[in-house]
Amino acid sequence: MADYLVVDAHVHTYKTPEIGLQAMGGAGQAGCNGTPEELLDILREAGIAKVVQVNMTPMREMYHAAVEKLPENQRKGEHPEIIATMSERVKRRNRWTCELAREHPELIAFPSIDPLMGSEAMVAEVEACAKDGAKGIKLHPAEGHYFPRDERLWPVYAKVQKLGLPIISHGGVFMMTDYEGGASYTRPSNFEPVLESFPKLKLVVAHLGHGYWNESVELAKKYPNVFFDTSAVISGVEHLQTLSASDAVSLIRTLGVERVMFGSDYPWFSPASSLKSFLQLSLTTDEKEKILGKNARRILKI
Numbered sequence: 001m002a003d004y005l006v007v008d009a010h011v012h013t014y015k016t017p018e019i020g021l022q023a024m025g026g027a028g029q030a031g032c033n034g035t036p037e038e039l040l041d042i043l044r045e046a047g048i049a050k051v052v053q054v055n056m057t058p059m060r061e062m063y064h065a066a067v068e069k070l071p072e073n074q075r076k077g078e079h080p081e082i083i084a085t086m087s088e089r090v091k092r093r094n095r096w097t098c099e100l101a102r103e104h105p106e107l108i109a110f111p112s113i114d115p116l117m118g119s120e121a122m123v124a125e126v127e128a129c130a131k132d133g134a135k136g137i138k139l140h141p142a143e144g145h146y147f148p149r150d151e152r153l154w155p156v157y158a159k160v161q162k163l164g165l166p167i168i169s170h171g172g173v174f175m176m177t178d179y180e181g182g183a184s185y186t187r188p189s190n191f192e193p194v195l196e197s198f199p200k201l202k203l204v205v206a207h208l209g210h211g212y213w214n215e216s217v218e219l220a221k222k223y224p225n226v227f228f229d230t231s232a233v234i235s236g237v238e239h240l241q242t243l244s245a246s247d248a249v250s251l252i253r254t255l256g257v258e259r260v261m262f263g264s265d266y267p268w269f270s271p272a273s274s275l276k277s278f279l280q281l282s283l284t285t286d287e288k289e290k291i292l293g294k295n296a297r298r299i300l301k302i
């Protein structure tokens with residue numbers, strides 16, 4: 001256990017074990033179900049003081065599933081009524097996440113939005129989340145099949161930049177997808193137009209840009225407001241380890257130890273074994289202290 005305040009900057013929470021298990025679709029590596037009750041116990045045991053709940057509500061997937069249920073001759077074209085229903089689901093989940101954060105100060109809320117909602121609804125939702133105590137916004141372009149430069153998101157970036165809310169986005173390979181390579185939408189270089197146009201926006205590319213390490217390095221060199229988290233890539237799960245311990249140390253130092261935050265991607269991975277695996281890296285105590293908490297408190301203002 002570390003002897004300073006540890007922050008896990010990337011977890012997902014679910015209302016019930018059933019919903020959590022369904023979200024993971026059998027890909028969970030930690031035997032966890034994602035409920036706040038389970039998570040709070042894990043945190044106490046592992047000595048983790050705070051976690052950042054990043055929402056991922058698969059709006060695109062839910063939308064397509066609903067369209068598929070329509071009679072065949074009605075499936076073509078836009079379905080505003082289905083979009084409205086799914087937008088409500090995204091918002092309900094966001095309200096729940098913010099409510100949890102109010103009840104439990106150790107659970108920070110980063111609700112999500114999806115371009116399918118439309119620009120106006122996304123901006124309104126960002127405002128609602130900010131009022132509701134959210135500390136930032138989560139995007140998952142890999143799940144939603146959109147690029148970070150998607151013009152529907154432009155008003156959102158302007159809004160979060162104005163509100164001073166950071167964005168955490170999935171970065172690099174997405175393991176739960178069927179498109180080739182799994183990173184079409186979220187390779188780190190795809191975030192360039194956003195960072196270029198919104199220089200004050202703080203953007204966290206999750207998973208150190210999973211698999212596209214050099215692109216993360218290039219991005220970090222060019223843009224001072226891009227940050228990273230270690231979730232899923234320093235997990236302690238041997239067969240999914242894509243970075244060796246020594247490569248992880250040199251990547252973190254090249255990106256800048258001030259710009260990397262520890263994360264686990266619970267419930268897919270275990271916060272306890274991710275922490276254990278991180279503590280084993282040959283970084284200095286000062287570097288570990290930054291990555292395990294100081295950076296998150298400064299970057300995410302938590």
Ligand SMILES: [Zn+2]
Nearest residue numbers: 010012054265
């Ligand atoms: Zn995640």
